[in-house]
Amino acid sequence: MGSKIETIKVSLPLFSFNKGYIPCAIRAAKKCLKKRGAAEQIGMLISTGVYREKHIVEPALSALILRKLIQKSFLCRSFSQDRFKKILAFDLNNGACGLIQALQIIDGYIQSGKIESGLVIAGDSLPKTGKTENYPFSQGAAAILLSKGGMEKGFVCFKTESYPQYKDDFIGYSHFTKGKRVLTIDVKKDFLDHTVRCALTSLDKFLDEEKMKIEDVDLVICSQYPDGFASEIRNRPDLKDKIIYPNGIKSGFHTSAPLFALHSIFKTQRFRTAKNILFLTVGAGITTSIALYSQ
Amino acid sequence: MTTGSYIESIGIKLPEEKVSTQSIIDRMKISPPIKLEKITGIKERHFCSGDENTFSLAVDAAIDCLTYSSIKVHDIEMIIYCSISKFESDLSYYYEPSISTIVKQKIGANGALSFDISNACAGMATGIHIANDFIQRRVVNNCMIVSGEFISNICNNAIQSIETSPSPEFASLTVGDAGAAVILGKTANENGFEVLNLQTFSKYSKLCIGKLSTKYPGAQMFTQMQKLQKVSISESPSFVEQSLREAGLSYSDIDYMIPHQTAKRAIMAGAINFKEYFGSSPKEIIITVELMGNTASTTLFLALYHQLQQKKFRKEDRILLLSFASGLVMGVIVFKLNELVDKYGQ
Missing domain, CATH: 3.40.47.10 (Thiolase/Chalcone synthase)
Known part of the structure; x- marks a missing residue:
């Protein structure tokens, strides 16, 4: 039995001076937990993102987000009723694939009955402090609430692969130089080709292992970075009509990209009638992660 | 099974x-x-x-x-x-x-x-x-x-x-x-872990913030130490009690406790508080901070490793690892020692 997607919400920066991840994450999470009883049931909160607000390395950003949610009274009732209401919050980082591992962890805890529901929040910050060089990602956050699903439904399998021969293709790091903190993104020119090749290799392997054909998949929700990745994947004839990726202000995201894409179709007939939805992410490492969601 | x-x-x-x-x-x-x-x-x-x-x-x-x-x-x-x-x-x-x-x-x-x-x-x-x-x-x-x-x-x-x-x-x-x-x-x-319980007490999440420095290479950490220690001491006994109770255990069942290694005085204060709360103590509260300092996420396992190498433990000894972290995160891990004791200290 897999876990099902209860709801998904996104949030973009409201004002030019308020571009951080945490405010967006709080807004997205609040919207997710708006439904009566949702806040009381969550047992785990994972924040997944690579580039951290103000370069904060501790505590987990998820703890800071949880604190704000409680302060804003969203979870107060559950805490006052049961002091030991167990919420474990932590951060997960695996480049653009971190979202899939976060979903896999929450799905597992729900399956094993340790929690009733869990919240994953994804997004990246252009740190306000210091300089940045070649930072290509949009600001914003997305939250997804998972709860117990039905038999053979919900998230049914996950697969992650690494291609270490391309480990130097994409490196994001922060260093201190000439009295200033500088965030630098180094991308090799072949990164796009390699990500496309790795993603398609992993996809074919996944379908083979799961004894599925691409015809069995209705929608593919994929990473948005590197630029051109989704359109390159769409060039494969059997994937052409299945790829979902948003344009405009809801594009250009890193860790949260698949959630922004999912959000763009979540309430449409196209999503409701889809039986098998594949999440296909690719990022530094090169790492690919795939999740199959059935409904 | x-x-x-x-x-x-x-x-x-x-x-x-x-x-x-x-x-x-x-x-x-x-x-x-x-x-x-x-x-x-x-x-x-x-x-x-x-x-x-x-x-x-x-x-x-x-x-x-x-x-x-x-x-x-x-x-x-x-x-x-x-x-x-x-x-x-x-x-x-x-x-x-x-x-x-x-x-x-x-x-x-x-x-x-x-x-x-x-x-x-x-x-x-x-x-x-x-x-x-x-x-x-x-x-x-x-x-x-x-x-x-x-x-x-x-x-x-x-x-x-x-x-x-x-x-x-x-x-x-x-x-x-x-x-x-x-x-x-x-x-x-x-034969697995008897207790594995972690919880985030997020209202205390701002008591310790670490971030990459804008003044120096590396990071800086800013801690409200006294408040953090006070909160840890006040919240931890009931959290440990609840964690143990859910597994059908009590504090008197613990042979050795390895707490997060911050400072000797803070660990001792916590141990006294536990003794007052529970009315009993393990055989020993392990302290290794003297020669290694606070090594963040690794402290519990550094301490466990050193005690294993020194042949401090026997098979069937029940160990409690007590984790504290910014967030505020508290964690209780309890297990009985097995063949692990034979592998170390040869």
């Missing part, structure tokens, strides 16, 4: 260079000098030097762990990397690729599922919590949880930064560098 997980092996890495507390005080501008050793009980700690960094600490700890393991490196199915620090030797901080990707490649566990988590000093405890769930559900048969804490830079930055006492950077003076790795294996549920 239901499945559980157990600690199959542990490995550590301590840098060669030892730095005394006195030498730290001697480098500070503050007058009169802080009585750091008296307050913390820390005599010395290890600092990285030369090419040592987060990656090398983690990789060397992983290799040490594998030497005690019956699981071959290519059979490792999952790696969770758990440190706060992700520093190269030149103090560049790595955001991506994930460190777990690099560690698995360096040790040759190329087929392992891997990712990084971050939960301050509770990182490794959180990693164990996650790994246990994967093993219980039979998604994997084993998992390496590994961390390399290259955090001496926050101490070096505090030495430059602190001009008055008290200072929010005071806790930064207590840290040391270390790597630690644990392999969890699969076992029958009754």
Whole structure:
């Protein structure tokens, strides 16, 4: 039995001076937990993102987000009723694939009955402090609430692969130089080709292992970075009509990209009638992660 | 038969260079000098030097762990990397690729599922919590949880930064560098962890904030130490009691407790508080902070490793690992020792 997607919400920066991840994450999470009883049931909160607000390395950003949610009274009732209401919050980082591992962890805890529901929040910050060089990602956050699903439904399998021969293709790091903190993104020119090749290799392997054909998949929700990745994947004839990726202000995201894409179709007939939805992410490492969601 | 997980092996890495507390005080501008050793009980700690960094600490700890393991490196199915620090030797901080990707490649566990988590000093405890769930559900048969804490830079930055006492950077003076790795294996549920409970008390999440510095290379950490200690002391006994009770255990069932290693005086204050609350004490509260300082996410496993090497424990001894971390995260891990005691101290 897999876990099902209860709801998904996104949030973009409201004002030019308020571009951080945490405010967006709080807004997205609040919207997710708006439904009566949702806040009381969550047992785990994972924040997944690579580039951290103000370069904060501790505590987990998820703890800071949880604190704000409680302060804003969203979870107060559950805490006052049961002091030991167990919420474990932590951060997960695996480049653009971190979202899939976060979903896999929450799905597992729900399956094993340790929690009733869990919240994953994804997004990246252009740190306000210091300089940045070649930072290509949009600001914003997305939250997804998972709860117990039905038999053979919900998230049914996950697969992650690494291609270490391309480990130097994409490196994001922060260093201190000439009295200033500088965030630098180094991308090799072949990164796009390699990500496309790795993603398609992993996809074919996944379908083979799961004894599925691409015809069995209705929608593919994929990473948005590197630029051109989704359109390159769409060039494969059997994937052409299945790829979902948003344009405009809801594009250009890193860790949260698949959630922004999912959000763009979540309430449409196209999503409701889809039986098998594949999440296909690719990022530094090169790492690919795939999740199959059935409904 | 239901499945559980157990600690199959542990490995550590301590840098060669030892730095005394006195030498730290001697480098500070503050007058009169802080009585750091008296307050913390820390005599010395290890600092990285030369090419040592987060990656090398983690990789060397992983290799040490594998030497005690019956699981071959290519059979490792999952790696969770758990440190706060992700520093190269030149103090560049790595955001991506994930460190777990690099560690698995360096040790040759190329087929392992891997990712990084971050939960301050509770990182490794959180990693164990996650790994246990994967093993219980039979998604994997084993998992390496590994961390390399290259955090001496926050101490070096505090030495430059602190001009008055008290200072929010005071806790930064207590840290040391270390790597630690644990392999969890699969076992029958009754032989696995008896308690694995972690919880985030997020209303205290701003009591300790660490971030990359805008003034110096590396990071700086700002802690409201007295408040954090007060909260930890007031909240932890009932949390431990609840965690043990859910497993049908009581505090008197514990043989040894290994708390997060911050400062000797703070650990002793906590131990006295526990004794008053529970009316009993374990045989011993393990304190290793004197010679290693606070090594963040690795402290519990560093302490466990050293006690195993010293043949302190016997089979069937019940150990309680008590994790505290910024967030505020509290964690209780309880297990009975098994063949692990035979592997160490030969």
